[in-house]
Amino acid sequence: MADLVLGIESSCDDTAVALVKENGEVVSSLIASQVDIHSQFGGVFPELAGRAHLEAILPTIEAVFEQAGVTHKNVKAIGVTRGPGLIGSLLVGLNTAKSLGLGWNIPVIGVNHLRGHLRSADLEFEKVKYPAIVLLVSGGHTFLAHMESNTQINMLGTTRDDSVGEAYDKVSRMLGLGYPGGPVVDRTAKTGEANIPFPRPMIHKELEFSFSGLKSAVARYLDKVDTYKTEDVAASFVASVMEILIKKCEKAIKKYPAKCLVVVGGVAASPQLRQAMQLLCEQKGLELCLPPIKWSTDNAAMIALATWDYIRLGKHPKASPELNLSLGDF
16 A cells, blocks of 8 residues: 655755655654765865765665665655755755656655755654744744644744854854754853853844844954853853744744744754743743654655645645745745
8 A cells, every 4th residue: 555655855965765654654764964074064065965965865765665664666655855955965866756756657746845844843743733833943944934734834034144053053163163063062052151242133123033143243252352161152152042032932922823832943953942942832821842853853754744745735846956945835
């Protein structure tokens, strides 16, 4: 019985493949990480990312089927990230998916990467209750949205410049902490004191974000002081980020009806963010919906679950690259 969707995610630096049922059960999931390749550059090197995807994608697909103990005959459709992302990386996943779909005679559906993240909170079992406020915080994106259902989503505000994840990576590079920046900056911040008055850009504006000024403030501070404690700089940076995110979520909760607050994206793995959002939801009487940490970062299970939404709606977006895809592009 064809009751699985094969998800393929290759938008950036991880080659991810998964088999997922319609109810969100993850039958099998594997990720071929490229951290070792890119860590020497302090960020993703696009050309090397594309080459690494080429080497990893077919072995990873084969391993996922072997892990699940099924064959392509159990697959109803293939869902593959069509954007946004790095063009070379996207093309590897898209071309592989289209080739397999042609050979197996099953549909191939191009999936909006952002929609995948929004569905990650329902992986393994359904948790999100609607209407909901969703905060997406990742390496490439930062935005707030209001969800009437898992397919009715209205953008409330996004970043005018850098994403919060990008700011984490840049600050990590400034402090010599390595890549990826999020986990190491959070760990370092736990041992420091937030005693440096870094700015909270646009905190009093509506629901839009800006993080380039905060990143620049950290750079200026490091340039002007002779000695500093790395852990204090990290703690002060994280404190600024947390206050911005909390205040924006508070404003959204006050303005729009919601039963829960959904926090997704790679930065949703941050212990500080999870703790802060849990406290906020307790104060506001909302449920907090978080994906398990393993589903917070880019993965193919979220792409597969989003594919089921497209299937139910009878929508089959083409598997072609769209670099500037927005949340509104279903």
